[in-house]
Amino acid sequence: MPELPEVESVVQDIRPFVVGKKISSLQVDVPRLIKTDEKEFLSVLPGKRIERVERRGKYILIFFEEEWVLVVHLRMTGGLVYLADSSQIEKYQRVTFFFEDHSGLAYVDTRTLGTLDLISKDQLPSWKGLATLGKEPLDTSLTEKDLGKSFKNRKGSIKGALLDQTVIAGLGNIYVDEVLFRSGIHPERPALSLKKKEILKIREEVERVISEAIHNGGTTFRDYRNGKGEAGKNQFYLKVYGREKKECETCKGIIQKIRVVGRGTHFCAHCQK
Numbered sequence: 001m002p003e004l005p006e007v008e009s010v011v012q013d014i015r016p017f018v019v020g021k022k023i024s025s026l027q028v029d030v031p032r033l034i035k036t037d038e039k040e041f042l043s044v045l046p047g048k049r050i051e052r053v054e055r056r057g058k059y060i061l062i063f064f065e066e067e068w069v070l071v072v073h074l075r076m077t078g079g080l081v082y083l084a085d086s087s088q089i090e091k092y093q094r095v096t097f098f099f100e101d102h103s104g105l106a107y108v109d110t111r112t113l114g115t116l117d118l119i120s121k122d123q124l125p126s127w128k129g130l131a132t133l134g135k136e137p138l139d140t141s142l143t144e145k146d147l148g149k150s151f152k153n154r155k156g157s158i159k160g161a162l163l164d165q166t167v168i169a170g171l172g173n174i175y176v177d178e179v180l181f182r183s184g185i186h187p188e189r190p191a192l193s194l195k196k197k198e199i200l201k202i203r204e205e206v207e208r209v210i211s212e213a214i215h216n217g218g219t220t221f222r223d224y225r226n227g228k229g230e231a232g233k234n235q236f237y238l239k240v241y242g243r244e245k246k247e248c249e250t251c252k253g254i255i256q257k258i259r260v261v262g263r264g265t266h267f268c269a270h271c272q273k
Contacts, residue, residue: 002074004137004170005213006224006232007058010080012214013227014105015053017082018062021099022049030094033107035115044068044118045097057133057169061124069124071117072107077223078114081106090229110223133169137210142168144200151199154191158202160261161191168206174219174241177266179205181240186272187260212237240266 002010023045028034034041048064055061060072060080072080081090086104095107095116107116119127134150135142150167151158161167162176171179180187182205185198194202218224218232221242225231235242239249244257244266253270 001076001172002058002078002218002224003172003175004055004058005175005210005216005234006218006226007060007074007170008055008214009218009232010074010227011053011055011060014080014082017084017103018050018099018105019052020049021101021103022047023097024100025098027096027098028094029096030109030112033094033109033112033114033116034118036117036119041116041118045070056130057136057165058172059130063121067120067122069119069121071115071119071124071127071130073115073129074109075111075113075115077110079108079223079225080227081108081225081229082227108225132166134165134167135169137168137170137206142203144196144203147199147203148194148196151191151194156191157187157260158185158189158191158194159187159263159265162202162206163261163263170210171206173263173265174238175206175209175213177241178209178239181267181272182209184272187265187267188258240268242266 025046026042031038051063051065053062062070083104083106086098086102090106090108092108092110093106094109094112097105151161154161159176162171179202183201213234216232216234216237217226219234220231221235240255243255246255248255248268248271251270253268255266255268257264257266
């Protein structure tokens, strides 16, 4: 599913093209994607101008004038694609926002598992999923001390701890595997067993891995496309994820795949003892 780098890439791609534009009309082809009141969704947004587009964790936040904000969660296969000509049709286009200048914004979703919630801005701080998010991985206020406090009472795996969105917002399966490989830490290691220097290494690698993935436009294996409808390139730089039975680039050992906290987990047994 799209994780933080993919969501951030979408936001960065669409932001210059949609901010300041006014919606003229909407088309909803799959109504169940709208999780708040559909009639309100269709009646409120026409005539509203987009003020800004932001990201929080894996959520896209589209702020409109007055009191409205659209909260978009892409889930497994969702995406937002800018349409220079709103008459163009994207594959799996489910919801379309038409702008007054005849451009548009399409919500696309192969499996239709995403969600679109139109809420008031004062609901945002307490909105489900957003209210409990941890700090952002690129937030300089996120320190190894913060992580140490989160890990100290966790008997479960470090992989499970890093996937917990209340610890760090936006990390998912791909990037947790990459962070742990670069940190030299086995994914099944109990979180409470980590030493201070290991936690510091994780903090450093979280920032490095996420920054590189954003720079590379996110990771595409099947469905993910950025806000321009293009595939990401970060899959060509992954060290362990998706490389089961392939040679480790560091030690020439073989990358293994196991299940940790119910998730397919890639690691090198030699580099991550």
